[in-house]
Amino acid sequence: MRRSQAFIPTTKEAPNDATLPSHIFLSRAGFIQQVAAGLYNYLPLAKKVIRKIENIINEEMAAIGAQEVELSFVTPAELWAESGRIEKFGKELLRFRDRKENLFVLGPTHEEMMVNMVRNRVTSYKQLPLHLYQIKTKFRDEARPRFGLMRGREFIMKDGYSFHADYEDMSREFDAVEAAYKRILERLGLEFRIVEADSGAIGGSGSKELMVLADSGEDTIAVCSECEYGANIEAAKRSARGEIPQPPEEADFAKFFTPNVKTIEELAEFFKIDPYYTVKCVAKKCIYEDAEEIVLFFLRGCDNLQEVKAINATDALDIVDVSEEELKAIGLVPGFIGPLDQDKAKHVIDEDLKEATMMVCGANEKDYHFVNVDMSILKDVAYYADIAEVNEGDICPVCKKGKLSFTKGIEVGHIFKLGTTYSEALKAEFLDENGKAKPFVMGTYGMGVSRLVAAIIEQHHDENGCIWTKSTAPFLVNVMVSNIKDEEQNSFGEALYKQLQDAKVEVMLDDRKERFGFKMKDAELIGFPYTVIVGKELANGNVQIYERATSEKTTVAKEEVFDKLMEMLRK
RNA sequence: CGGGGUGUAGCUCAGCAUGGUUAGAGUACUUGGUUUGGGACCAAGGGGCCGAAGGUUCGAAUCCUUUCACCCCGACCA
Structure with missing residues (x-):
């Protein structure tokens, strides 16, 4: 892509209402545009990042045998009445009537729809287990959307639902999803904790949240200093208080x-x-x-x-x-x-x-x-x-050695051992080996895709802008021609751009007639992992590779820059 | 849903208490010139129903009423 033709409206100033780094930089760097409270347009850069995240999710879901589907965004209100959630969800459900006056709901999550799709089609234990998922826009009419993509009303979520003959098998799938989610977050380059969570009104026998660690997170989590234990403060347990204080003097009742x-x-x-x-x-x-x-x-x-x-x-x-x-x-x-x-x-x-x-x-x-x-x-x-x-300093309930401390997290995933809540409510049953009808035992697994975009930036930014990792960057390499009027610089930049394109590298050519500083600031704001500076050093046969994450510039002979880049990208 | 705040150029904001010709700045944009290694400089331009509707007045961005939108704090958040 040529920068001169790319739709990337960067700005020097942040929108006045943005407070979080992810909101500020995603707006300033031209990834997103707010259209109303909690509603955002994704511009080309954001769309590319989202697609990368989706690809990683799809790969890991395929690896555990989950099948992708896509359910209608508009859902009939009867389904919600059937499960009883039309009241429970309340005003978060955006309702409307079609021309025939039938009531519909914009899908905030799809348990009902998924159960409805499977019931009466999967009817035997021989067809189980089954794990279906989708990546789809969701809508929840939140009372107070905020923080950019972090808490929108319309957002993209990956939601998966698994159907099993018994709890043991559901539990096995739950563990497999946990492992897959862990790999996804690792591949995205995020620092995170998987924590015990409150199952809330949705019920079930257990749930875990995937928390990306960031000061701006809205959730408080307690983590152990010694072992893997971590829990949302709403669910955190302890084995004992850290130190028992001096008891009072003996006295009678x-x-x-x-x-x-x-x-x-x-x-x-x-x-x-x-x-x-x-x-x-x-x-x-x-x-x-x-x-x-x-x-x-x-x-x-x-x-x-x-x-x-x-x-x-x-x-x-x-x-x-x-x-x-x-x-x-x-x-x-x-x-x-x-x-x-x-x-x-x-x-x-x-x-x-x-x-x-x-x-x-x-x-x-x-x-x-x-x-x-x-x-x-x-x-x-x-x-x-x-x-x-629990208080900070309390003793871990698992290893009974470490002390608990608090940290802030962004909830990017939540997995539930759901049980039979929905299959019973919606009468979704199968016949077991003995020909006996039983409700499906279900698991449900959510991951916030658009929230992940924000979470990545919350963890990977500096005062100059975004710092994308190789797995998530909208473009991996930015070839910056310092002075477009310099014929030598210009032709070298064009040649390297072509060479990288032929090698299937996602590359941007900054061919704008702007000054060096302007283009550097722009590249830093957008956060390309690597920027090749084709500038005054070219007269000596050299270019520089600027690495966004470290801010280091390495001088490389112009003949070697392509190989060097390919080597860096492979790492 | 309670409490508070703000709506003026694409963006950031001034002007409004005390109404008065043609509504401003910076930035962004267009054109020309100078500049060319860290968001340059000079000059000339284009861009506004002053959130919307009503009212007061000879005259409203400014005063009054209504309404809508957005933001912040809280409550809420499978």
Whole structure:
């Protein structure tokens, strides 16, 4: 491609609303153009990058025997009613009616469509397992799209669905997909972690997220310093607290006068103890489909409630804050709520408090706390669950040696052991060896293709622009003729361009009548892995190869530059 | 969906409190010239229904009302 003819509208200034490097540079370098909130046009460079990512995905999917399909973007609303998700998804589903007044939904994910396609066509265990996938535009009418390609309303996603006769086989496929996803991200040159995740409302027996590590990530993940363990903070577990603080002095169980001591900080200060030995109460209101209920969550004073875990522990649809008035109305005293009276509201006690001793907790009476409480007395009556958010420094639940630390990640993939949720809802069954009808056991696997474009730049950029890796670059080599009016430079540049093209190298020839600095800045902004500078050195028989990732310029004899480039590209 | 903000040239923005001929700058674009190793310089140009609709006024980018869009914080996010 000749740069003079290429549609690559680069700009010196970033759009005023871009904050993330990926958004800024993809806009400035002419990859994307925003058309409305969360909607982007892909210009030629972005289209090429997307195609490269898709090719890598296709290769790795083929390697595990998955077959590519393409489902209709417009999906009939009846399918969504059948699975019950038309309500669950709510306003994120963009609905509309056709000329016959039939209701349709733009596909945000395709479980229903895929099950619908397979049901009554795959009817025997002999046809299983089956793994189908597509790479397709999705639409979710997000309440607040942001960060460029990172969180759009319309985006490209690879979504795969596998069908199995039993859980064991589904689990095997799940592992195979995890391995394939790992290879994809490695080939894209990304630094990532595969982490345990919350399965959320979609259910199933487990899920993992693929997190590209980047400060701008919207998810917090806990990773172990010693082993491979990593988990989304929503699902992270721990084996124990890093260091057990100094216990309080021995004392008898007693009710203690603690005037106006309401917060954990005040309580710890009042008794001169570590918050570890206090019981914190977090009161919330759990929302159910047709009811709501105040629930008291008890944790150690040093821990915080993890809301996703709390939702899972209560099976609530949502959890909201509760006012002091509402608490007083049911006889609770905010600031002095304790776990020993189980009758005033539903209690959920964190597992870490099961055996706790020497604790200080509220006495459910204004200005009084109990001291030296042995929590194990509640063992037989209380409901326990893991509801605490892990802290940095907690001990890894897997190797039990390493310490957990937090890092930010961009969720680029999420794989689910889905089970029979959709096959049951949509009555998709097969006959097993005994002629008995069973619902398919399913897995579902997503990977955000357009989000990957942004994630790559989040990890690979500097102050001058994008730094594409060889596997993702829209063009591998940029041949830059420094002074287009110099006949020698010009003809050498043209010849090298032709030579590289003949060798099937994706090459750009910067043949514009611009100054050296302008063209260099432009090349850096776009992020070609290699730029051949055909300039003043040519008079001495030399050109330079500028490597974007290292910013190094290497002088090479003009006769050798082609071979040298081919060697660098092979590496 | 709550709270806040912004809409003026392709892009970044000034002008608006206190209405007054033809609406500005930088950048980008076109033409000519000089320059040619890190986003050059000089000159001449083209480009605007001042987000939209109503209103007030002799006169509205500017004041009032309505509306739409976009952004930010939060809630939400299989």
